[in-house]
Amino acid sequence: MTVSASVGESAGPAASGEPLLKLRGISKHFGAVQALYQVDLDLPAATVTALCGDNGAGKSCLTKTIAGIYQADEGEIFFEGSQVHIRSPKDSAALGIETVYQDLALADNLDIVQNMFLGRERKGRFFLDEDDMEKAAAETLAGLRVTTVRSIRQPVATLSGGQRQAVAVAKAVMWNSKLVLLDEPTAALGVAQTQMVLELIRRLKDHGLAVMVISHNLNDVFEVADRIAVLRLGRMVAQDNISAFDRETVVDFMTSGGSNRGVAAVGTQAAL
Amino acid sequence: MAGIEDLKGEPVPLEESAAELAPDLTAAAVDVVPPALVAQSMGQYMRAWWVRVRGGDAGVLPVVLALVGVSLVLQIVSPRGLFLSPGNIVNLFIQSSVFIVLAMSETFVLLLGDIDLSVGYVGAIGGIIAGNFVQPGLDWPWWIAIVIGLAVTCVIGWIYGLIITKLRLPAFVVTLAGFLFYFGVMIILLGASGSVPISSTVLVNQEFLYGIVNTNIDPTLGWIGLVVIVLVLGATIWLRDTGRRKSGLVAPPVGLTVAKIAFLAGAGIVVVAICNVNRGTFLPIAGVPWVVPIVLAVLGVWTILLERTQFGRHMYAVGGNAEAARRAGISVDNVRTVAFILCALTAGIGGVIYLSWQGGISTNINGGQLVLYAVAAAVIGGTSLFGGRGRAIHGVLGGLVIGAIYNGLYLLGLAIQWQLIATGLVLLAAVAVDSLYRRGAGGVARA
Numbered sequence: 155m156t157v158s159a160s161v162g163e164s165a166g167p168a169a170s171g172e173p174l175l176k177l178r179g180i181s182k183h184f185g186a187v188q189a190l191y192q193v194d195l196d197l198p199a200a201t202v203t204a205l206c207g208d209n210g211a212g213k214s215c216l217t218k219t220i221a222g223i224y225q226a227d228e229g230e231i232f233f234e235g236s237q238v239h240i241r242s243p244k245d246s247a248a249l250g251i252e253t254v255y256q257d258l259a260l261a262d263n264l265d266i267v268q269n270m271f272l273g274r275e276r277k278g279r280f281f282l283d284e285d286d287m288e289k290a291a292a293e294t295l296a297g298l299r300v301t302t303v304r305s306i307r308q309p310v311a312t313l314s315g316g317q318r319q320a321v322a323v324a325k326a327v328m329w330n331s332k333l334v335l336l337d338e339p340t341a342a343l344g345v346a347q348t349q350m351v352l353e354l355i356r357r358l359k360d361h362g363l364a365v366m367v368i369s370h371n372l373n374d375v376f377e378v379a380d381r382i383a384v385l386r387l388g389r390m391v392a393q394d395n396i397s398a399f400d401r402e403t404v405v406d407f408m409t410s411g412g413s414n415r416g417v418a419a420v421g422t423q424a425a426l
Numbered sequence: 427m428a429g430i431e432d433l434k435g436e437p438v439p440l441e442e443s444a445a446e447l448a449p450d451l452t453a454a455a456v457d458v459v460p461p462a463l464v465a466q467s468m469g470q471y472m473r474a475w476w477v478r479v480r481g482g483d484a485g486v487l488p489v490v491l492a493l494v495g496v497s498l499v500l501q502i503v504s505p506r507g508l509f510l511s512p513g514n515i516v517n518l519f520i521q522s523s524v525f526i527v528l529a530m531s532e533t534f535v536l537l538l539g540d541i542d543l544s545v546g547y548v549g550a551i552g553g554i555i556a557g558n559f560v561q562p563g564l565d566w567p568w569w570i571a572i573v574i575g576l577a578v579t580c581v582i583g584w585i586y587g588l589i590i591t592k593l594r595l596p597a598f599v600v601t602l603a604g605f606l607f608y609f610g611v612m613i614i615l616l617g618a619s620g621s622v623p624i625s626s627t628v629l630v631n632q633e634f635l636y637g638i639v640n641t642n643i644d645p646t647l648g649w650i651g652l653v654v655i656v657l658v659l660g661a662t663i664w665l666r667d668t669g670r671r672k673s674g675l676v677a678p679p680v681g682l683t684v685a686k687i688a689f690l691a692g693a694g695i696v697v698v699a700i701c702n703v704n705r706g707t708f709l710p711i712a713g714v715p716w717v718v719p720i721v722l723a724v725l726g727v728w729t730i731l732l733e734r735t736q737f738g739r740h741m742y743a744v745g746g747n748a749e750a751a752r753r754a755g756i757s758v759d760n761v762r763t764v765a766f767i768l769c770a771l772t773a774g775i776g777g778v779i780y781l782s783w784q785g786g787i788s789t790n791i792n793g794g795q796l797v798l799y800a801v802a803a804a805v806i807g808g809t810s811l812f813g814g815r816g817r818a819i820h821g822v823l824g825g826l827v828i829g830a831i832y833n834g835l836y837l838l839g840l841a842i843q844w845q846l847i848a849t850g851l852v853l854l855a856a857v858a859v860d861s862l863y864r865r866g867a868g869g870v871a872r873a
């Protein structure tokens with residue numbers, strides 16, 4: 155009885171549209187630079203949220219705060235309805251949050267397999283289970299149609315920029331996660347690989363994952379996103395369903411923080 | 427580090443999800459097999475190897491060439507071709523052993539892009555403490571003496587690790603301070619006599635320590651040992667490579683596997699055969715010195731630790747990109763601390779070997795030169811000064827090069843100044859090669 159009650163409880167928020175991850179009043183500064191100021195953000199499950207903003211708007215900073223690289227000066231984070239404290243990358247990974255960083259965060263001296271399993275290597279009794287890891291990595295890469303690498307045992311230092319990005323994406327999506335954060339995952343990719351990543355994002359969404367994707371390419375944003383959030387100078391200036399925006403209004407919000415085209419209301423949370 | 431692995435569930439089978447959600451794409455993917463999985467021929471494997479070389483991972487090729495080159499030159503110029511005589515080759519192994527072990531010790535910290543300038547005197551302290559416990563009066567069992575000496579060096583390394591990670595001080599400065607500090611401590615430990623001798627033939631435990639370097643394995647036993655080692659290693663290599671080939675993983679072609687095992691056996695046979703030649707002038711002396719299998723054991727254990735365990739993988743990750751390692755949930759500080767402990771522990775082993783080799787340790791020991799030779803040996807062997815690249819075997823090969831120069835110039839009757847000059851030039855060449863490869867790697871990555 156208690157079991158069914160608790161299941162009902164945990165199913166409750168999802169059913170009533172409570173977002174998987176909820177940020178409230180997140181602020182972060184570096185010395186004199188206020189990178190984030192009172193940011194609210196909702197990332198619902200089974201939804202792709204695009205985070206837009208000019209260079210230096212604070213997008214990567216916000217991503218790293220969720221990933222546990224930075225800790226917010228103030229503000230609260232709610233995951234699956236309850237408040238959490240993400241103090242390290244381990245904490246976010248334990249919650250089921252995976253991140254593709256803008257700078258990729260790959261170790262150049264390690265090969266593709268070693269990078270994909272970094273920090274969570276598979277082991278036999280004492281030693282690493284290389285064969286197992288290599289098979290799983292090859293499967294994931296094949297699933298992403300990453301077919302241009304010569305050998306998955308080559309160090310990532312020998313890969314092209316696009317190949318490195320593909321490895322970083324593969325590394326993030328091969329785990330059973332609930333939320334995937336992608337900081338400009340297609341910046342260095344060719345047309346085919348970009349389509350693969352967008353396709354992958356849709357697939358993650360269909361599997362019920364929450365996805366946040368950062369991109370400067372509005373074509374990609376409008377192709378894949380369900381919601382758009384716009385940061386400007388560290389403030390969240392707009393956040394709504396994609397139907398509330400068009401290209402011009404997004405650009406208006408990114409550059410001036412408002413739009414007189416009258417499509418979206420600033421900071422609307424309720425629209426979802 | 428415990429518990430990192432239980433953070434995560436199983437990877438999502440993407441193929442599966444692709445199959446149900448994007449049938450059109452999956453159909454296209456059927457014939458797209460990652461090329462690595464089909465790269466099984468010698469030619470393809472060689473091309474993959476060449477990619478690695480260009481990526482900055484030249485392996486042991488340069489140092490093997492250097493070793494051959496140095497040996498040939500010294501053989502030609504040494505009086506009566508003495509350099510490659512069996513007696514001198516055994517001498518060379520013995521003289522190189524301290525450089526080799528200290529180079530392996532330095533490898534742990536070089537891998538992280540750090541350096542330990544104090545391994546010479548820290549190692550000496552380990553040797554002196556071991557030596558003190560087998561002096562008349564105490565006469566403790568030799569192995570307890572060694573364990574105590576090594577335990578002390580571990581504590582020294584642990585303190586380095588704490589200072590460097592907690593106070594965020596550069597290892598260069600901390601270990602430079604340690605160099606002076608432990609030089610002083612060593613002089614205090616050596617006391618008024620200025621030395622700790624272990625050349626007694628009455629005290630069994632002293633004799634045993636002395637015998638580590640100065641006694642030989644019975645020739646027959648040497649052959650038996652070699653057969654066992656080659657069989658075990660050969661079977662391991664064979665089973666691993668064939669297993670990987672069978673499951674379609676990246677593996678060398680059969681020819682290369684056979685060549686590896688044949689080379690291993692061949693090198694072993696040459697070494698044992700040379701050591702088993704009678705090299706005595708009055709009494710017959712033959713056999714592999716005990717220090718050789720000891721050095722090989724250190725090599726084996728550290729190679730397994732670095733290349734087959736999770737901790738070793740994390741060391742490479744921290745050395746390659748500390749921030750990426752941190753984001754992967756690795757405790758960079760823990761890895762760094764353990765690296766300094768392992769460095770000091772191995773230095774202690776080097777100190778015990780030095781103690782045995784010299785029949786004691788006195789204030790004459792040149793800890794500064796030992797450090798320079800250790801770093802030089804590691805770098806000559808192929809370990810990067812900039813972190814992220816290095817193996818235990820590099821210390822062995824680089825240590826042999828240093829030992830060859832040391833030994834050869836001595837044979838030529840050239841004084842210490844020429845040894846220093848030659849070693850300096852070789853080190854410079856090694857560092858130049860290292861940074862050239864690094865630039866090559868950067869170029870490939872940017873392309």
Ligand SMILES: Nc1ncnc2c1ncn2[C@@H]1O[C@H](COP(=O)(O)OP(=O)(O)OP(=O)(O)O)[C@@H](O)[C@H]1O
Pocket residue numbers: 184187188189207208209210211212213214215216256
């Ligand atoms: N570690 C840091 N130290 C100091 N300032 C930082 C740091 N990280 C970010 N900032 C500052 O915070 C602000 C936001 O940076 P952030 O990297 O989040 O921008 P961004 O929106 O990701 O831009 P881009 O589109 O160029 O990637 C910038 O002014 C930046 O200088």
Ligand SMILES: [Mg+2]
Pocket residue numbers: 213214215256337
């Ligand atoms: Mg950014």
